[in-house]
Amino acid sequence: MKIVKKIFLYGILLSLIVSLMGVISIISFYYYVKPDLPSLDPLIHAKFSTPLKVFTKNGELIAEFGKKRREPITFDETPKQLINAFLAAEDDKFFTHDGVDYKGLARAVWHLASTGTRKSGGSTITMQLARNFLLTNEKTYTRKFKEIALSYKIEEExxxxxxxxxxxxxxxxxxxxxxxxxxxxxxxxxxxxxxxxAQVAMIAGLPKAPSTRNPIAAPKSAKARRGYVLGRMKKLGFITEEEYRVASESPITAKIHGQDIEVYAPYIAEMARQEAQEILGDNAFTEGYQIYTTIEPDLQAKARESLRNGLRAYDMRHGFRGVEAKYPQVNSFTAEEIEQKLAELPVIGGLKPAIVIGLDNNKATVLLGDTTAELFLEDSKWARKYISDNKRGKKIKSMSDILEIGDVVRVFTKTESVIDKNGNNLGEKTKYLLSQVPAVSGAFVAISPHDGAVKSLVGGFDFDFNKFNMAYQAKRQGGSCFKPFIYSAALGKGYSTASMINDAPITFKDTSIGKTWRPENYTKKFYGPTSLRTALKYSRNLVSIRLLRQIGIDYAIDFLGDFGFDKSLLPNGLSLSLGSASVSPLEMARAYATIANGGYKIEPYFIEKVTTSSGEVLYQAEPKIAATPKKDDPNPEKFAPHTIPEQNIYLLTGMLKDVIRGGSGAKAYRALKRNDIAGKTGTTNDQKDTWFSGFNGDLAAVAWVGFAIPRSLGRGEAGGKTAIPIWIDFMKYALNGKPEKSMKRPKGLVTVKINPKNGLQTNAGNPNGVYETFREKNVPKMDPEAEPISVYNSDPSAPAKDDKKDDIY
Structure with missing residues (x-):
């Protein structure tokens, strides 16, 4: 026994000697290699790789772009239990050791000696810091020694x-x-x-395998790792037995959260991202740059709402295309199984997935998330079966005509005020409506006529559903929205708003489309001699074609360049008069803004400034403004070119106000009841593209509706039915409480009474005469049968008496 005891004692002594020699060797090695160790500056002073952030004009977050997400926090700001969790998981002796866990290293060495294989372990928090940020990832003994040496240096400094x-x-x-x-x-x-x-322990357990054992990728493994961390925290006295029990029983609540987006504008965010990459290069997404856009949050939110409402309204007019999935055995599902099925379907454009769990004649009961809701028959009668864009199935008499138990559908939530029989507001309630993701596309843009700042831009129903930006990237035929520019070109060549063009049949070969063409008016009728004002008001195709032929196609194309259109992309044919040119909604908005501002060709822009993360301004937009500089202005270059004479624009605006007051855009005037709005509907052949473009003195806005892959929207689906409701809904909000803003009447114009049948002057007493405004040099001759005229200087933006006809073309 004495021999055994001596051997044991000698073994202990030998171990102590070896350990002491090991420590001495490590310390000696440290001081030997210390001069060659890398500086800690890259660790201490290195910039965090910080994502690019995109904001609205007033600093509300729109988006964040970058491979790495960082939210730096100081030690004093860090919750104590979060520090304790990392100590429990990674290094409980952190605050007492000198950077190296000798026992852990000894265990790793013993394992290597006894098994011949490496074992991870023995790495303190300091060693992890050295390894991850100052050394390569190679697994060699040399690197391990460097790691230990660097840990000493870190602890020393x-x-x-x-x-x-x-x-x-x-x-x-x-x-x-x-x-x-x-x-x-x-x-x-x-x-x-x-x-x-529980959440602290989950995060503290991630460093071991952050990509493969996190609660998103592997919830079971992550929960087991969380349990280990919680057990260590209890053992070390960081949490009580009760805290351990509650945390251990907590369900996994982790899910991917984006940054707290304050304004939903993903299409403009993507435009800003592309611009940043082009300007700033590869560093755009790592240096913490901040882009401030021209977007106004309230107008952006309203534009999105208006477009979505308009697209859903079109979609409902054409019937129900069916449910998204069927689970007839739903009543045997657990709540978790139902939740999982619904979680597989994202919310699209605010439309939530729901599963039918109950059904009778007048209502369907659906489950969406943890909410049970009812869909009523009276709100679902639109859901007749979709057969084609021009045909629907039979009328709905019961909810069972369209739904079955287990069907997965989309639900739209709507908040309504509850009013009692005495008119008292009793509060609000949420109403649930059967819906579906629209198959149709759309876009909306609003810009400032004063400098081209994009105030709102929506490129589709939902960015995550379809990332193609229909407002910026799509080029679609403009239809009758293009006609005002042809009429402006005619005014530029000496025509007046009263010039008469014969509205009669015409057949010709159009080289731009390569075939013989016999165009028609939308009404299929012919109206004989027609003034330009009346022709534009009712969107008469044949007048527009004859007008373009008279003024010359080359001249018109050159003139249209002054509205900002790319002349090289305009078709060289008479179809140009009907809007065969393909343009984006943003380009169309720019052209209408040129009318709104009095003829100044502004440049649309959407980036106000770019700053560093500390606020240093790297770029500041300097848009050219729509105004004429004074003779002594020291900075004439800051003004936009005045490309269209103000008299021309004033007369054109008067015609477009007529469109609003009694022509194809009359819905807008009836809804807004403002005298400063003007605009034009647009519809192409077979209703493939539909538009409404309009403005007042402070805002120009364009709505477009059509299919992403062009096809007919269906009979009767013209711009006055599809696009104008979107424009109205937005502008009613945007202009609410704002004073009217119209262009002032320029010098050199006179208003006289004319005979509407021939466009000639008539006497003041002619009961059939109408007042019309002309440039002084273009005043028409006196009708031979009329007496001398009297000049009448009233507001020419209130021309011929309006009628109530609502021609939706």
Missing amino acids: LDKKKIMELYLNRIFLGNRAYGIGAAAQVYYGKTPSELTI
């Missing part, structure tokens, strides 16, 4: 708080999250101080 702060801000925690601030946001949509103990 930095205090424990700083080391922990660097570690917690730089460690990769999966799903693009670097650091605890980003992880708290990404997994839980919270700041670190808002995390529960």
Whole structure:
């Protein structure tokens, strides 16, 4: 026994001697290699790789772009339990060791000696910091020694708080999250101080395998790792038995959270991202640049709402295309199974997926998330079966005509005021309506005529559903929205608003489309001699064609360039008069803004400024403004070119106000009841593209509706039915409470009474005469049968008496 005891004692002594020699060797090695160790500056002073952020004009967040998400936090701001969780998971002796865990290293060495294989372990938080941010990822003994040496250096030069702060801000925690601030946001949509103990333990367990064992990629493995961390926290006295029990029983609540987006404008965000990449290069998404756009949050929100409402309204007119999925055995599903089925379907354009769990004649009961709702027959009668764009199935008499138990449908939620029989407002209630994701596309743009700033832009029903930007990228035929520019060109060649053109049949060969063409008016009728004002008011095709032929196609194309259109892309044929040119809604908005501002060719822009993360301005937009500089202005270059004479624009605006007051855009006047709005509907052949473009003195806006792959929208679906409701809904909000803003009457114009049948002057007493405004040099001759005229200087924007006809073309 004495021999055994001596051997045991000698073994212990030998182990102590070896350990002491090991420590001495490590320390000696450290001082030997210390001069060659890398500087800690890259660790301490290196910039965080920070994403690009896109904001509205007033600083509300629109989007964030970058591979790495970071939300830096100081040690003093870090919750104590979050630090404790990392200590429990990674290094409980962190605040007492000198950077190296000798016991852990000894265990790793013993494992290597006894098995011949490496075992991970023995890495302190300091060593992880050295390994992850100052060394390569190679697994060699040399690198391990360097890691130990660097850990000593880190501990020698930095205090424990700083080391922990660097570690917690730089460690990769999966799903693009670097650091605890980003992880708290990404997994839980919270700041670190808002995390529960269960959530703290989950995040602390991520460094071992952040990509493959996080709660999104592998919830079971992540929960097991969380349990380990919680057990360690209890063992070390960081949490009580009760806290351990509650946290251990907590369900996995992690899901991917984006940044807290304050304004939903993904199409403009993507435009800004592309612009940033082109200007700033590869560093655009890592240096924390901040882009401030020209977007106004309230107008953007309204534009999105108006477009979505308009597209859903069109879609409902054409019937129900069917449910998205069927689960007839739904009543045997658990609540978790139903939740999982619905979670597989994203919310699209505000339309939530729901599953039918009950059904009778007058209503269907649906489950969406944790909410049970009822869809009523009276709200669902639109859902006759879709057969084609021109045909629907039989009328709906019962909810069972369209739905079955287990059907997955889309639901639109609507908030309504509850009014009692005495007219008292009793509050609000949420109403649930059967819906579907529209098959049709649309776009909306609103810009400032004063400098071209894009105030709102929506490129489709839902960006995540279809990322193609129909407002910016799509080129679609403009239809009758193009006619005002042809009429302006005619005014530029000496025509007047009273010039008469014969509205009669015409047949010719159009070289631009390569075939013989016999155009018609939308009404299929002919109206004989017609003034330009009347022709534009009612969108008479044949007058527009004859007018273009008279003024000359080459001249018209050149003139249209002054509205900002690319002349090289305009068709060289008479079809140009009916809007065969393909343009984007943004280009159309620019052209109408040129009318709204009095003839100044502004440049649309959507980036106001670009700054560094600290606020240093790198770029500031300097848009040219729609005004004429004074003779002594020192900066004439800041003004937009005045390309269209103001008399021309004033007369054109008067005609477009007529369109609003009694022509194809009369719905707008009836809805807004403003005298400063003007605009034009547009519809192409077979109703493939439908538009409404309009403005007042402060805002120009364009709505477009059509299919992404062009095809007919169906009979009767013209611009006055599809696009104008979108424009009205937006402008009613945008102009609410704003004073009317119209162009002032320029010099050199006179208003006289004319005979509407021939466009000649008539006497003041002619009961059939109408007042019309002319440039002084274009005043028509006196009708031979009339007495001398009297000049009448009233507002020419109130011309011929309006009628109530609502020609939707």
